[in-house]
């Protein structure tokens with residue numbers, strides 16, 4: 542591989558503003574454990590929305606973003622053993638096997654630009670060996686990008702953390718990419734009932750297609766009354782919170798049985814506080830944190846890909862919209878407004894800076 546490598550990337554220059562499409566350079570050479578990947582697709586998740594909003598301290602501006610993707614390995618740095626050039630990989634934020642490499646150094650307009658060990662809102666990425674997992678070469682790259690975060694988190698919380706059994710009750714609050722997969726996983730192990738709660742009728746319709754046996758529209762009905770009716774006042778043995786709003790989180794906690802377990806999967810804002818009933822905790826209502834579906838990437842990513850390829854799980858239906866890198870701000874807007882499923886970004890869509898700038902201009906123009 543000849544260095545430097547120059548490519549387009551969506552850069553977070555200022556908080557609470559649109560990402561800017563910039564031509565970014567990696568001078569090379571690759572350091573120990575670093576892998577150069579040509580990225581095909583990336584998903585957008587709540588974490589990036591939060592990073593852009595700047596709700597947490599962020600000393601790294603300007604920086605690159607994104608933590609779920611798919612692509613093809615182009616070059617490997619010293620010490621890399623788990624991937625080879627030509628390998629098709631899922632890019633994920635959870636640490637798998639291989640070297641935990643240093644973050645790469647990129648630049649644009651002669652200035653340094655920061656990036657973590659994985660970023661995916663860029664046409665090429667220098668990514669740490671332990672943030673990628675090889676999948677079969679004929680895998681669908683559009684689907685594969687979802688296995689970096691949303692799918693593995695949603696399936697993993699039900700199958701690896703809660704270990705839900707047939708006939709046990711599950712309530713999922715929030716039917717985005719993660720929530721829909723939690724619903725799907727619960728349905729596949731014959732949990733009953735599987736209750737989807739959301740404020741959007743459209744999201745609830747998709748939730749039914751993913752295996753929800755009951756749905757509750759929090760906008761038009763009393764959620765706890767609905768849960769009581771469905772569960773004959775027992776409430777849900779497992780509650781999955783796949784949203785970030787503190788008020789909705791308090792409501793979700795109340796939906797849990799005693800004993801029962803509540804998984805905090807959506808990432809709340811930095812200073813979020815919630816109020817819970819202490820006696821309910823005493824009565825074994827258990828509140829637990831959550832870390833990426835507790836998956837082992839090398840084991841679970843190929844496993845879930847295989848389930849998809851055999852028609853056992855739905856993944857294609859999760860992709861509710863697709864944009865090019867140049868239109869990434871449009872995609873971010875769609876996720877912000879709480880649409881169901883996942884918006885994915887095609888990185889192959891923008892080949893040159895001229896084209897990127899032209900499309901960027903057009904997009905800005907239409908939004909004014």
Ligand SMILES: [Zn+2]
Nearest residue numbers: 586588690691
């Ligand atoms: Zn994510």
